[in-house]
Every structure is written in structure tokens, then in C-alpha cells.
Amino acid sequence: MTLQSTAEVRASERVGAFQHVTLAAPGVVETFRPGNFVSIGLDDGVHLARRSFWVHRVRSSSSFGATIDIVVRPGGAGSTWLAGLPVGASVDLIGPLGRPFAQPKEPVPCLLVGEGYAAASLFPLAERLVERGCPVSLLLAADTADEVIDGLDVRRSAEAVTVVTGDGSMGAQGSVAQALPGALQRSGASVVYAAGPSSTLHAVAGVSELHGAWSQVALEVNQPCGTGLCHGCIVPAVGEDAIAHRVRACAEGPVFRGDRIQWGLL
Amino acid sequence: MRLFVAAGCGGTGRELAPYADLAGVGGFVTRTLTLDPRRGSRLRIAESPSGLVRAHLLQNPGVDRFLTTEMPWLAQQGVPTWASVTGATTDEIAAVVRRVATAPGLSGIELNLAVDDPGALRLHDGSTPKGAAAAVRAVLDVLPESLALHVKLGSDVRRLPVVARAVAEVGADALVVGGALPAALPNGTAAELSGPAVLPTALRAVRTVCHELPEFPVIGVGGVRSAADVRAFGSAGARGVQVGSALLHDPSVLARITAELEEQSR
Numbered sequence: 421m422t423l424q425s426t427a428e429v430r431a432s433e434r435v436g437a438f439q440h441v442t443l444a445a446p447g448v449v450e451t452f453r454p455g456n457f458v459s460i461g462l463d464d465g466v467h468l469a470r471r472s473f474w475v476h477r478v479r480s481s482s483s484f485g486a487t488i489d490i491v492v493r494p495g496g497a498g499s500t501w502l503a504g505l506p507v508g509a510s511v512d513l514i515g516p517l518g519r520p521f522a523q524p525k526e527p528v529p530c531l532l533v534g535e536g537y538a539a540a541s542l543f544p545l546a547e548r549l550v551e552r553g554c555p556v557s558l559l560l561a562a563d564t565a566d567e568v569i570d571g572l573d574v575r576r577s578a579e580a581v582t583v584v585t586g587d588g589s590m591g592a593q594g595s596v597a598q599a600l601p602g603a604l605q606r607s608g609a610s611v612v613y614a615a616g617p618s619s620t621l622h623a624v625a626g627v628s629e630l631h632g633a634w635s636q637v638a639l640e641v642n643q644p645c646g647t648g649l650c651h652g653c654i655v656p657a658v659g660e661d662a663i664a665h666r667v668r669a670c671a672e673g674p675v676f677r678g679d680r681i682q683w684g685l686l
Numbered sequence: 687m688r689l690f691v692a693a694g695c696g697g698t699g700r701e702l703a704p705y706a707d708l709a710g711v712g713g714f715v716t717r718t719l720t721l722d723p724r725r726g727s728r729l730r731i732a733e734s735p736s737g738l739v740r741a742h743l744l745q746n747p748g749v750d751r752f753l754t755t756e757m758p759w760l761a762q763q764g765v766p767t768w769a770s771v772t773g774a775t776t777d778e779i780a781a782v783v784r785r786v787a788t789a790p791g792l793s794g795i796e797l798n799l800a801v802d803d804p805g806a807l808r809l810h811d812g813s814t815p816k817g818a819a820a821a822v823r824a825v826l827d828v829l830p831e832s833l834a835l836h837v838k839l840g841s842d843v844r845r846l847p848v849v850a851r852a853v854a855e856v857g858a859d860a861l862v863v864g865g866a867l868p869a870a871l872p873n874g875t876a877a878e879l880s881g882p883a884v885l886p887t888a889l890r891a892v893r894t895v896c897h898e899l900p901e902f903p904v905i906g907v908g909g910v911r912s913a914a915d916v917r918a919f920g921s922a923g924a925r926g927v928q929v930g931s932a933l934l935h936d937p938s939v940l941a942r943i944t945a946e947l948e949e950q951s952r
Contacts, residue, residue: 422704424938461935468881468935469733512936644731644738645934648701651694651717651745652731666725666745671701 423447427513429505430484436566439492439503446486448515452478454545455675458515459646469644471498476540491540518674527553531609535561535616543571550577557607565590597623604631625678635678643670656682688712692930693770698756705937709764718770718798723748732871737883739869749782761791770796776824784828794834802868815852822856838862841891847898854902863895864888864908881931885909889922896923913946
């Protein structure tokens with residue numbers, strides 16, 4: 421059940437290039453599934469479009485009560501405003517939203533591929549997969565070391581963690597496309613989960629298919645409302661009926677099967 | 687004052703249901719339907735101060751798919767549904783109306799003549815008195831007695847009085863006046879500006895039409911986000927208002943406006 425609430429900022433911390441914002445969100449915590457996102461509205465009367473954020477961590481009881489952590493990359497008006505909010509401030513929060521990652525019924529090996537701040541969405545998934553007995557490997561990528569998202573608990577429970585950065589400042593120098601075949605081979609994954617820029621997701625979908633693995637990709641396109649009302653986040657995708665449709669990233673996604681997206685039209 | 691959900695801002699209805707009492711609204715207007723599906727492109731919305739700029743490609747699944755995938759739910763929920771329609775020719779508009787009019791649970795038709803550049807979108811030009819009257823006549827010829835016809839006209843105040851009069855004389859039941867203004871996306875793509883930024887222009891348009899046709903029912907649309915805005919349209923002569931862009935920013939806005947109106951009428 422999606423809820424709209426006034427959520428208080430309980431903590432806000434700069435970690436590398438990103439701001440990790442902790443929000444009191446008991447309603448979201450109860451029904452959250454990995455891959456869901458939350459939507460935040462600005463109340464300045466100037467910015468009408470809502471902003472969507474990946475959830476990095478969900479805690480049903482922390483020292484702040486039931487909270488979610490979102491990872492914000494300050495850039496535009498919305499993310500800069502949110503990253504600068506002091507503890508105690510409130511935001512208009514809607515969540516959990518969107519279609520979550522589909523999880524395997526059997527405990528099969530999984531590879532999770534995340535680039536930049538979008539990798540945040542993979543950490544709750546990794547926890548859930550580990551709980552279900554799936555061997556989980558991680559491939560984390562970013563341009564620079566300070567854009568690599570960390571999740572210590574997950575790293576401890578993962579079979580293997582590979583880090584690549586564009587400038588080589590952390591892990592190996594390279595990109596997801598370069599590191600993926602090796603990581604797939606080593607993990608023996610039958611399912612690949614990915615979050616990041618669409619060019620990366622496209623590469624993941626292609627390589628996964630070559631290796632005979634399913635891919636689930638968390639697409640990030642601008643979502644003006646986040647709730648499915650405006651049809652402004654259109655994704656060209658092939659449906660179960662084998663017909664090409666224009667679907668909404670926020671409502672029919674953000675998670676899609678990689679082989680369903682018409683990448684050439686995106 | 688009747689409150690409507692404006693065309694293109696309520697999703698398929700399902701997405702709005704968690705935030706609004708849809709069975710209790712004055713009317714839910716669908717996104718504009720055409721005979722065949724129309725596909726949107728990806729970058730369709732940008733922000734401007736207190737406004738949204740949308741590329742109006744009239745993206746929709748086509749009337750037949752709407753009738754199989756969206757209308758049954760709206761009827762089942764008892765949502766007073768108004769099908770917004772347009773077409774390339776008057777015959778095509780009539781064909782859409784003929785199809786959609788068979789749907790159980792439909793309250794009426796909103797003929798969309800407020801399209802900014804009908805030529806570019808390969809649509810019938812309803813911006814002239816003659817073109818508007820022809821479209822209204824075509825709809826009335828195939829419309830069952832039980833269904834009402836609202837006709838939506840844009841804010842071009844120089845032409846409005848004559849076009850409004852032509853539409854009223856042919857036999858429409860009400861006019862929907864105001865709405866988005868011609869604009870451009872940052873990349874130059876033709877688009878429409880909506881949201882609070884256009885409210886004063888919509889008020890002017892409503893006033894113009896109500897002055898021309900004092901007895902004729904007019905529904906105002908454009909930038910409504912509060913009870914005060916609703917009353918402003920009432921003062922201009924409108925008997926109802928539509929809420930559009932405000933829903934994208936806050937999907938609960940209808941409930942808030944309704945509560946504000948009730949509070950003030952006590």
C-alpha cells in the first residue's frame with residue numbers, strides 16, 4: 421500500500437559525493453520491497469515536478485524509529501534542496517512506489533551490478549537475496565572512488581565484491597561493460613540485477629543474454645510525478661503479449677526485464 | 687462547484703485512487719483518446735517556475751485498448767468518467783465517440799478542441815468557429831441521449847467568444863475553458879505550459895466566455911491548486927473547475943481542496 425506522509429529528516433550525512441538522508445517513514449518500511457522508490461515533493465511553490473529516489477536502507481527499528489535511507493546526488497534544484505535539509509525538517513513523501521525486483525523462487529546465484537548512486541537500490545535486494553539463501557556477488561562501478569556506494573553489511577555477506585572506477589581511484593580501472601563478463605563467469609549467476617545509467621543497463625541486458633542469464637534492470641528516467649498520473653516517463657518496452665508498448669517507468673517499472681526494453685528507442 | 691480531474695493528469699484512474707475519492711469527484715476526464723494508439727517520445731516534460739512544460743503528443747493507447755484495459759475498472763469503481771476525445775477528421779472523432787459511448791458507466795464526452803497546433807499533430811482544426819461547430823455536430827450525431835457533451839477550448843481570448851458561441855449554438859452541454867498555453871521545451875520542441883503559472887490566463891478566458899454566454903455552463907481549467915483558486919474561477923463565472931497539474935505535484939490535492947471548500951462554507 422502506497423502512503424503519502426510528512427516525513428521528518430532524522431539524519432543527513434555526506435558520504436563521498438552523495439548525501440545519505442534518513443527519513444522517518446514507518447508506512448514505507450512496512451510495505452517496502454527492494455527496487456521500490458520513494459517520491460518527494462518540493463514545497464516552494466516553484467518546482468511542481470516531484471523527485472524520485474532509490475532507497476538504500478530500510479530499518480524497522482533504529483535509534484530514530486522506522487526509517488529509510490535515500491542516497492541523493494546533489495545536482496539539480498530538487499536534489500540540492502533535499503541534500504541541504506537540516507535534521508528536523510519535513511518533506512512530503514510518497515512511497516513505496518513502482519514495481520520491485522522479481523526475486524528467484526530457488527536459491528540461485530545472483531550478480532548485482534550497480535553504478536553510481538543508483539547502486540543504492542541494490543543493497544536492500546542483496547540483503548533479501550542472502551536471507552533466501554542465494555549466493556550474491558556484487559559489481560560496483562563509478563567514475564571516481566567517492567561515487568562508489570558502500571554497504572558494509574552487504575559486502576560481508578557477499579560471495580565476491582568487484583569494484584571498478586573510471587579513473588582507477590578505487591578497485592580496477594574500467595567500466596561495467598569491461599568488468600561484467602568476468603564477474604558473470606566467476607559468479608555463475610543465473611540472474612543479474614542492475615541499477616545505473618541506461619547505457620550501463622543496456623550493456624548488462626545484452627551481456628546477460630549472451631551468458632544465458634535473466635536480467636532485471638532498474639531504469640532511471642525523469643519522473644515528473646512518480647505516481648503514474650502524468651505519463652511523462654515513457655519507456656518503450658515489449659509486453660508479455662509480445663507487442664511493443666509505451667509504458668511508464670514509475671508505474672510499470674522502474675524495474676523491467678532487460679530483454680523487454682527496446683534500448684534503441686530509449 | 688463541481689471538481690473534475692483534468693484530462694491527462696489522472697493516469698488511468700487506478701494510480702489516483704489511493705489519494706482521492708474518485709467515486710466522489712464531479713468527473714474524471716481521461717487522457718485524450720484517438721482512434722489508433724499514439725506513441726509519446728521520451729523527453730516530454732520540463733519544469734518552469736510554477737509550471738510544467740509538456741510536449742503534447744497526445745500519447746494514448748487508442749480507444750479500443752482504453753475500453754478493454756482502463757474503462758472497466760473506472761466503471762466498476764463507480765467513477766463518473768468523461769472520455770476526452772479527438773481525431774484527424776470529424777469522421778474519425780465520430781468513430782471514437784461511437785466506440786467509447788457504448789461503454790457502461792460513461793458519464794459523457796469531453797471533445798478536446800484545445801490542441802495548440804492541430805496541423806502538426808494531424809488533427810481536425812477546431813480552433814475556428816466553423817471547425818469547432820463541425821466537430822461538435824459530428825459528435826452530437828452519434829452521441830446517445832444519455833451522455834453529455836463538454837467541449838474544451840483553449841485560452842486564445844481573441845477567438846474565444848465566437849468559437850464558444852458557435853459550439854454552444856450547435857448544442858454542446860458545457861464548455862471547458864482555459865488550460866495549457868502554447869510553449870516550447872528547452873530543446874525547442876513545441877509543447878504546452880500548464881500549472882499555477884497559467885491560472886491568470888485561464889481566469890481571463892473563463893471571464894471572456896461567461897461575458898459572451900452568460901447563461902451557458904462553463905468549467906474553468908488551469909492552475910487550480912486551492913479552494914481560493916476554485917472560488918476565483920467561480921467569481922469569473924465558472925460552475926465547475928478541473929484540477930490538473932496540481933495532482934502531479936500532490937496527488938492528494940483534491941481531498942485538500944474539498945476539505946477547504948467545506949470548511950469555508952460552514
